[in-house]
Amino acid sequence: MTREISIAFDRYDRHFPFFDGTVKAPAGYTYKALQVGQSDHLRDGTTRHEQMIHHQRYDVAEFSMSTFLMAIDRGVPLIGIPVFPRRLFSQSCMFVRADSDIEKPEDLIGKKVGLSSFQTTLSLLAKGDLKFEYGVRWEDIKWLLTTPEKVKFEPKAGVEIEYAPKGTDLGLLLDNHEIDAIFMPHPPHSVMKGDVKTRRLFRDTQSEEKRYFDKSGYWPIMHIVAMRPALIEEYPDLPAALMDMFAQAHHISDEYYTDPNWSRLPEIRHLYEASRAKFGDPWKNGFAANKKNLERFIQYSHDQGLISERFAPERLFTPSTLST
Numbered sequence: 001m002t003r004e005i006s007i008a009f010d011r012y013d014r015h016f017p018f019f020d021g022t023v024k025a026p027a028g029y030t031y032k033a034l035q036v037g038q039s040d041h042l043r044d045g046t047t048r049h050e051q052m053i054h055h056q057r058y059d060v061a062e063f064s065m066s067t068f069l070m071a072i073d074r075g076v077p078l079i080g081i082p083v084f085p086r087r088l089f090s091q092s093c094m095f096v097r098a099d100s101d102i103e104k105p106e107d108l109i110g111k112k113v114g115l116s117s118f119q120t121t122l123s124l125l126a127k128g129d130l131k132f133e134y135g136v137r138w139e140d141i142k143w144l145l146t147t148p149e150k151v152k153f154e155p156k157a158g159v160e161i162e163y164a165p166k167g168t169d170l171g172l173l174l175d176n177h178e179i180d181a182i183f184m185p186h187p188p189h190s191v192m193k194g195d196v197k198t199r200r201l202f203r204d205t206q207s208e209e210k211r212y213f214d215k216s217g218y219w220p221i222m223h224i225v226a227m228r229p230a231l232i233e234e235y236p237d238l239p240a241a242l243m244d245m246f247a248q249a250h251h252i253s254d255e256y257y258t259d260p261n262w263s264r265l266p267e268i269r270h271l272y273e274a275s276r277a278k279f280g281d282p283w284k285n286g287f288a289a290n291k292k293n294l295e296r297f298i299q300y301s302h303d304q305g306l307i308s309e310r311f312a313p314e315r316l317f318t319p320s321t322l323s324t
Contacts, residue, residue, distance in 0.1 A: 129316075139159055
């Protein structure tokens, strides 16, 4: 008898091998790959993080790193495996008007910055990087939010937080000088369509990201793979099985790029080779390779008042995966 495991995640290239069935489940398991978006509605649904944290709707799900820290701090019945399917540099996600006189992080002091939610992982990372990487206290910036928080928290005293009406386009507010910057992984439609002219805060963003990578040793985590703890009690070998499946997907998806015409992008093979030369393989899973990154996230989350203590990163994972 086999156990089918439902896995909810986004449709990234590294997950294609699950959707086309080329990932093979270990003996005793089968899986059902569900395309579930977070903000966007994909084939099998939306609001993936909320469905997992509030209803444990899936056996396994790609999940917000920031919200996961908050969930663990509050005793929500979730546990992680050290697989991290989404990563971003904060520097690529900081936007100002094209004609802005904001040229460096310290120019943001006293300014108003638009975010999705305060606890969104990119928001957490960007605020933390400002303070601990660039010496700019996030507490000295005014924040305008567009999305309700997934987990309730009490903001630190003195922090200026406002909530925009539902449906607000932060790009238009930026264009009208009502805010001074936007920190978001997905810029508003008005920005993406080019109606609002913007640039990144760091003019040479790629060089700044490489400096950050060389200093820190990692490409920052955005999402973790979370699962229902009750499954591990019944199937103690499941965490290892899942890590094996994600490792298969990593290898298979990496092989896609051996075909120079696999992607629509004409220069994809050149870009792939340049990225490998610059960063190596930054998609390392396992606990040891990501411990330093996780410790930094826990530091940021505690500093921003989202979790009650700076606990050890080991607390996030089922014990059987800590040797990975």
